Each structure stands twice: as structure tokens, then as C-alpha cells.
Amino acid sequence: MSAAQSMDLAALRAAAERGSVEHAFALAQALVAQECMDEALQWHLRAAQAGHPGAQVEYARMRLYGIVGAPAPQEALAWFERAERAGHPVAAEYLVKLAVGGVALPRDMRMNERLLRGVQGEHAPSLLAAAVHFGRKPHGDDQSLCLQLLERGAARGDIAAAVLLAERLAHGEGCEAQADAARELWMQLEAAGVERMPDFTLPPPGPTDAPPRQLALEEALSPPEARVLSTQPRVSVIDRLLSADECRLLIVHARPHLHASRTLDPTSGQALNVDLRTSHDAQFDPVLESLAVRLVQWRMAAAAGLELVEAEPLIVLRYAPGQEYKPHRDYLPPASIARDGPQAGNRRRTICVYLNPVAAGGATAFPVAGLQVEPQPGRAVVFDNMLYDDASPQGRPDPDSLHAGLPVEAGEKWLATLWIRQGRYRAF
Ligand SMILES: O=C(O)CCC(=O)C(=O)O
Numbered sequence: 001m002s003a004a005q006s007m008d009l010a011a012l013r014a015a016a017e018r019g020s021v022e023h024a025f026a027l028a029q030a031l032v033a034q035e036c037m038d039e040a041l042q043w044h045l046r047a048a049q050a051g052h053p054g055a056q057v058e059y060a061r062m063r064l065y066g067i068v069g070a071p072a073p074q075e076a077l078a079w080f081e082r083a084e085r086a087g088h089p090v091a092a093e094y095l096v097k098l099a100v101g102g103v104a105l106p107r108d109m110r111m112n113e114r115l116l117r118g119v120q121g122e123h124a125p126s127l128l129a130a131a132v133h134f135g136r137k138p139h140g141d142d143q144s145l146c147l148q149l150l151e152r153g154a155a156r157g158d159i160a161a162a163v164l165l166a167e168r169l170a171h172g173e174g175c176e177a178q179a180d181a182a183r184e185l186w187m188q189l190e191a192a193g194v195e196r197m198p199d200f201t202l203p204p205p206g207p208t209d210a211p212p213r214q215l216a217l218e219e220a221l222s223p224p225e226a227r228v229l230s231t232q233p234r235v236s237v238i239d240r241l242l243s244a245d246e247c248r249l250l251i252v253h254a255r256p257h258l259h260a261s262r263t264l265d266p267t268s269g270q271a272l273n274v275d276l277r278t279s280h281d282a283q284f285d286p287v288l289e290s291l292a293v294r295l296v297q298w299r300m301a302a303a304a305g306l307e308l309v310e311a312e313p314l315i316v317l318r319y320a321p322g323q324e325y326k327p328h329r330d331y332l333p334p335a336s337i338a339r340d341g342p343q344a345g346n347r348r349r350t351i352c353v354y355l356n357p358v359a360a361g362g363a364t365a366f367p368v369a370g371l372q373v374e375p376q377p378g379r380a381v382v383f384d385n386m387l388y389d390d391a392s393p394q395g396r397p398d399p400d401s402l403h404a405g406l407p408v409e410a411g412e413k414w415l416a417t418l419w420i421r422q423g424r425y426r427a428f
């Protein structure tokens with residue numbers, strides 16, 4: 001703890017008012033901890049204007065997420081760029097996050113340069129994102145690099161990196177299986193309260209012709225080919241969209257946030273806790289979204305042929321035996337749209353990715369098309385909830401999009417869902 005961090009609020013405020021930038025920053029952080037966000041924002045701004053890179057990043061984050069006032073990605077961008085010039089690694093990470101959205105910043109080569117700088121700076125979120133990226137590529141050099149980056153992330157205390165590393169060692173992914181090392185790592189993880197992962201392995205799904213040891217985040221824009229299973233309703237499947245690392249990443253991040261699922265009453269739009277959906281779910285609040293998780297969502301949105309900024313927050317569901325998602329449609333009643341993102345319109349398309357093998361049951365059924373999609377880790381099912389035709393060029397809800405998550409009979413089922421709107425939903 002620094003000297004400033006151990007001072008009480010009154011002493012901090014006095015020192016900050018005398019013009020100490022370090023105390024202004026510490027005061028702002030103390031105010032955030034006490035949820036006095038308006039005053040915190042003012043002190044972060046004062047310290048930011050006086051050139052404090054940490055305050056520049058914190059002020060930018062508060063503006064980006066709209067912690068006070070509406071989200072302001074353009075203003076956030078300018079402060080992140082200033083902090084980046086001062087060498088702040090978190091600023092570079094956020095600039096990659098902004099570029100992924102493609103709204104405040106273009107998606108250009110600077111994404112890769114910035115991530116590389118984060119890696120060189122041993123910045124844990126950058127190490128993890130780069131590890132997951134290289135882990136998708138089959139080349140031996142990329143697989144080794146992935147393991148090395150996970151080790152560096154784990155050494156910095158990143159739980160997700162440690163879990164991904166332990167699973168790779170256990171299953172011999174990118175290396176010989178090392179059961180003892182995996183067991184030892186898992187003992188430490190379990191002591192820290194981390195639960196075991198579903199047991200599965202997958203070969204790296206990525207492009208085989210990519211040059212090794214090169215960051216190319218834009219690869220997310222070239223998903224594997226989709227198989228169209230039905231045209232009305234429109235349903236497609238994409239095998240091996242996500243890698244084993246990516247599936248595990250979503251599970252690790254979601255697990256601490258799981259709660260009993262709630263669904264919306266189709267007419268009133270009110271949250272219901274009835275048994276339409278009996279699973280547990282976690283919604284990824286954008287504030288908690290790591291760079292690696294954001295990159296996975298970008299891949300999912302791109303595979304659905306739509307923009308990430310049109311997607312609602314990612315949902316991860318976990319079904320235990322007997323749990324299911326009864327037949328329903330994903331499009332929203334007008335009252336829900338009016339309350340939550342009226343500018344975004346309705347849910348145009350859904351993409352779900354299965355994150356683990358299910359021992360029995362748990363297929364996604366489309367009764368009107370008469371088909372079922374079986375869960376397989378990394379496999380995506382993409383379907384349209386709206387119809388666009390001459391009669392409705394603006395799109396209209398398609399009742400044929402009826403679908404269900406059939407009951408899990410044995411084992412558990414993990415699923416990641418993006419509901420994607422007709423227009424922009426996210427601020428960045
Ligand atoms: O669990 C499933 O297979 C379906 C999930 C679903 O319908 C949804 O997330 O909207």
C-alpha cells in the first residue's frame with residue numbers, strides 16, 4: 001500500500017486540494033471504493049489533466065462504461081491514447097477492445113501492434129488474449145508460444161491462464177501430456193476455490209496456412225464455413241468455431257457469476273422466474289469483460305455475419321441433468337425493446353456455442369424445421385428470429401424460429417449465447 005492509500009478520506013482530500021496529483025488519484029480511487037462516483041470522476045479528471053497516466057485510464061474507463069452520465073467512447077478514446085503515449089499497458093489493452101467494436105476506432109493493424117506491446121509488457125490480460133489467439137493455430141511454434149504465454153500469465157496470478165494451462169497439460173495439447181504437473185496446478189487452483197473444468201480436448205481449429213508466431217486478430221472475421229440445415233426457419237451449424245481454450249475461458253469467467261435463470265414474460269416483458277428456463281446463467285457485464293472474452297464474442301458475432309456492437313451482453317448457461325430451456329422464441333415483445341435499447345430494434349439472429357460435450361441429451365431442437373442440433377464443444381448453431389422479405393423490408397418476428405434446449409439427461413451442458421439485434425446495441 002502506498003502512503004496515499006493508507007490515508008483517510010479527509011486527509012486525502014486536503015492533500016489533493018493543495019495540488020498533489022498523486023493524492024488526487026488516490027482520493028478518486030478511495031471514492032470509487034465507496035461508490036461516490038460523481039466526485040471520483042471529478043478527481044480522476046483533475047489528476048488526468050495534470051498528466052497522471054493511471055488517472056487517465058480510470059477516467060477513460062468511467063467515461064467508456066458510462067459510470068457517470070452516458071457512455072462516451074470518443075472522449076474515452078482520447079484519454080486512453082494519452083495514457084498509452086505515457087506507456088500505460090492497460091490503455092493499450094482498452095484501445096484493442098475499442099478497435100474490436102469498430103465504432104470509436106477502426107479495426108486496423110494497430111490492434112496487433114498494441115496487443116504485442118501488452119505481451120512485451122507482461123500485462124496479464126494481454127498475455128491471456130495472445131495465448132488464446134496462438135492456441136487456435138495448429139503450427140507447433142504457435143502451440144508452444146500459447147503454452148509459454150499461459151505460463152507467463154499464470155505466473156502473474158491470472159486464474160484463467162492457470163486453468164487453461166492446467167487443462168492443456170492434462171490433455172497434452174501443444175505438448176506431451178504432463179499429468180503430474182496438471183495435478184499440481186489443479187491442487188493450487190482448487191485451494192483458491194476454482195472448480196474443475198468439463199473434461200474434453202479438441203485439436204486447434206484455426207487456419208493451417210497462417211504464418212507462425214504472428215498476431216493476426218483480424219482472423220476472427222474469417223469463420224469456418226457454415227452448414228445450412230434449414231432455410232425456413234433459417235438454421236446453420238458451424239463446427240469448431242471456438243477452440244478448447246476459448247470454451248474453457250468462457251466457463252471460467254462465467255462460473256463465479258452464475259445464478260438461477262430468469263426469462264422475460266413474452267407479453268409484459270417483465271422478468272419471470274418460472275420454469276421456462278431451468279438452467280443457471282451468467283451475463284457478462286461489459287465492465288467485467290476481459291480482452292480475451294471480448295475477442296471470443298467478436299468471433300461469434302462475425303460468424304453470425306453481424307457486428308459485435310449489435311449484440312446484447314454475452315450469456316453463458318449451465319444446465320444440470322433434468323434442466324432445459326422449454327420451446328420459445330428469442331425475439332422480444334415491444335415493451336422490452338422500448339425499455340432496453342429501442343434504437344437497436346429486435347433480436348434479429350441468435351448464435352449459441354456449446355462449450356463442452358454433453359453425456360446425454362441437451363440438443364437444441366427446432367420443431368418447425370423438424371431438426372435437432374447435438375452439442376459438441378466449439379460447435380455453433382446460428383438461427384434467424386426475424387424474417388426479411390418484400391412484405392417486411394424492416395424485418396418482422398418469425399414464429400417459425402421456435403426452438404428449445406432439450407433436457408440434459410446426463411452430465412452437464414454449458415452454452416454461450418449472443419442475441420444480436422437489428423441495429424447498434426452497445427456503445428463500443
Ligand atoms: O440451450 C439451448 O440449446 C438453447 C438456448 C437458447 O434457446 C437461447 O440461449 O436462446
Ligand SMILES: [Fe+2]
Pocket residue numbers: 328329330350403
Ligand atoms: Fe433461445
